[in-house]
Amino acid sequence: MRGNLSLPTASAVRNLGILAHVDAGKTTLTERILYVTGATYKRGEVHDGTTVTDFDSQERDRGITIFAAAVGCDWDGHRINLIDTPGHVDFADEVERSLRVLDGAITVFDAVAGVEPQSESVWRQAERHGVPRIAFVNKLDRAGADFDAAVESIRRRLHPAPLAVQLPIGREGGFTGVVDLVRLRSLVWADGDGDAAVAEGPVPDALLARAHRRRRLLTEAVAELHPAALEEFCAQGSLSAGTLAAALRDLTRTGEAVVVLCGSAYRNRGIEPLLDAAVAYLPSPLDVPAVRGMFDGEVRERAADPRAPFAGLVFKVTATATGRLTSLRVYSGTLRKGDTVFDAGARRTERIGRILRVQADRHTELDVAVAGDIVAVAGVKAARAGATLCAPDQPLVLEPPGTAEPVVSVAVEAARNSDTGRLATALARMVEEDPSLVVRTDGGDGGTGQTVLSGMGELHLEVAVERIRRDHGLAVSVGRPRVAYRETVARGVSGLLHRHVKQDGGAGQYAHVVLDVEPLDPAAGFVFRSAVTGGKVPRSYVRAVESGCRDALVEGPLGGHPVTGVRVTLTDGATHPKDSSETAFRTAGRLALREALRASAMALLEPVAEVTVTVPQDAAGGVLGDLAARRGRVSGSTVRGGVAVITATVPLAELFGYATRLRSRTRGRGTFTTRPAGYAPAPVR
Structure with a gap:
């Protein structure tokens, strides 16, 4: 169409x-x-x-x-x-x-x-x-x-x-309509299947006094928050429908109400x-404010103006039977079919084959999209979610959406050896569509060489594996889910000295660093600072030491898990007039921090989730006992209308298979939801 x-x-x-x-x-x-x-x-x-x-x-x-x-x-x-x-x-x-x-x-x-x-x-x-x-x-x-x-x-x-x-x-079952408190009118929908148009009328007599009281409370609350509304309220003792609506608009947009x-x-x-x-x-x-981006260190701004240079942000990539669709928000300028655009992050050009108005899985073709619109385009071959597409002569990079770190992993492999290549292609396409999925080859834990798929939860991975089977027609076997552990510093070390010297003909490598390592809140991640004085280590070498430390955090000493919650201070160092380089100091930083972590007291962290379980009141005791057996810490329990709502913090590793267990324990009447709650110390294994 x-x-x-x-x-x-x-x-x-x-x-x-x-x-x-x-x-x-x-x-x-x-x-x-x-x-x-x-x-x-x-x-x-x-x-x-x-x-x-x-x-x-x-x-x-x-x-x-x-x-x-x-x-x-x-x-x-x-x-x-x-x-x-x-x-x-x-x-x-x-x-x-x-x-x-x-x-x-x-x-x-x-x-x-x-x-x-x-x-x-x-x-x-x-x-x-x-x-x-x-x-x-x-x-x-x-x-x-x-x-x-x-x-x-x-x-x-x-x-x-x-x-x-x-x-x-x-x-409840007698709900038929609403009273509009802004204009003091009733809006009623006829009984039946709800297809009847809304009927507007006066406020029912039985609700009139209550409606006036509620409107008074509404106007007082708005007047407290909005200066113009307060002025009218003080002068007249009430607010007109127009003033009230305008104030509600302002308060909504500022987030004050x-x-x-x-x-x-x-x-x-x-x-x-x-x-x-x-x-x-x-x-x-x-x-909304004009968007701001960067390019080559320069801040650039784009207003929602069709005449401005084109800029759009890709937020979704979808593989369809007819090709790749790239969904984007047009922030400024005008996009036409056949235009050449610039992927500013990847520094490559793309050509817009078609512009589509999206209606879920159906599309209507357009000739043009302008500032403020959300459309899909065909023909873009490589742009990922988070990429900025812009006018080639006016480049900028907009801030991409953040991506959370995956917390659950499974090993996947093709049931037939001949399908290994097809599985790799299917996984690559899925990661392109969903950046919260991560695929890697397991080189740790004995170097199994397995393909590991990581995601945001058990259901996320179930859906991903089922897509491989349905959409790509592949038979795959899946290992038991594993959670993403982290390591942190419980007690650090001071004054750890590392000298990196390498001389094997030609230019050598020399770097001398001294590090202090301290624990931090795991949520703070990694903090690096330099306390070197007198120019003993040039600034470019300090940055190289920081890069090397980040390299060392990829695998901790306890089990090869990523390290978080650590502050590293470069306290001293020395250089060689000929053999020192950024490469040497990066290597020294990596090796020094690895040595410091081995000398520190380390702790293992596991992901935990806040779990809210809703069960019949008579099943609450058994559910509480089961949560305790799963190392859960109950933080709240309320009963309303014969239904118990229990909130607890539970290690994510203990929640695998919990849905089946809960259904069995409550005869299918229990439900639960989870949300990530960070990391907590794991028991010594």
Whole structure:
């Protein structure tokens, strides 16, 4: 298909993500948004495997979102580019890459559970990227749904100023609509399957006094935070709908407050006012600061202007049956089919074969994309996620999205020797698409030579291996999962002297260094500093010593694991007028730190996870005992409505197979979620 060029101005574009804990209703909400806006003509269902964004076979089989999927729709004269992100912690890297290119987000919460562990994780991710959010409390039609409790959990765990702009009409199965507190009107959806249009009317008499009281609380909270609103509030004792909406817009974009709406995506209730709020309160590309990049040490800025030099950031690479698709956010300039662009990081040129408007796994061809748009391009052969594509005569490198270190590994090998090459090709393609996967050859632990696949969790690796089997038709055998241990310094050494001297004909090598090694918090990683005075070691050689120390941290003395939590100070050194070089000092730094680590008291660290287990109250005792047997430390336990919610910190190595064990212990009624909680000392083995 080819779409006519009909691009809205950047002020009428909203680049938004849907964020939430797993099973809070992100994908269902995305489906209803597409349905209400006319982008689709049939409502897809997660349980039927008919959703637009969960189009991968594994997503449909497992009933969860695995890959971030981009879709688009039009609402009230605005173009909305939506990315439905995964909710499972193992796929947090997909969320990270999506947030890097988004201007705003809709965060979805379960009206029964409130803020859940992964809700908090994705909220913090958005906070790090400075992405403004509005909140949607979903599933108000469920038994036990409590809008006020959900808002309070947002206040307690995420943000000090959640501003509820709606009041539910009815409870649980009787939820039929909302009261709009900004304009003091009711919005009601007819009983039935939820296909009826929203009916606007006056606030029901039974809710009128409560609605006025809630609006008063809302205006007071806004006036406390917004100077212009405070001025009107002091003068008139209230706020007009226009002033209140403008203040909510400002507070949302600065992050000082978060607007909270409610509804039931499954019942198709609350979608229209949510879209209105997204358009009204969340920023357009023109409302966010111009992006800044670097090239050859020079800072360069790009505004969201179609006339500026082209600059775009690649955030996803997908291999399809028809070729490689590269998804990117256009930050400035105009991109046309056939253009030659520059991959500034790799310093190579690429040619744009086609420009595509993406609707999950369907595409419409465009002739041009402009600043503020999110599109996919075909023809780019080598650009990876995080690459900057730009005008060849105006190069810059934008900051790429971060990638977390993998914590779980498995050994994989082809079932037939003849398929070894095909397996290597399949793994290389998967790593290209998903940078949070790492492939290496195991040279440690006796040098097995096995191919090791590392990822963010057990499910992440299960999905990756299944893709090898399904998409590439390869039979593979998989070893038992292993966690990624780290080593750290428990007690360091001072004044360790190392002299590197090499003379075998021609120019020699000479470097003399003295190091102090001290322990640090493992989260601090590695810190290097120089205390050398009098120019005994030139600055370029100091940098070489630091590089050598970093080389030494790749394998620690306990078991060849990476070393973290160490401060190294170069306290003294000496050079030779002819034989000293950066290479010699890098070698000296590496060998000196290796020697220092062997002389230090080292400790082994293992990854731990915060686990939240939800079980019937009568099964809580057995679950607590099982967590204790897995070296878990329980940090909290609450009971609500006959359901126990237990929070504990458990070593990741002890969680392999826990899902099966929990189902068996609770007769299928228990569920659990995890999120990374850093590293902790491991028992001596």
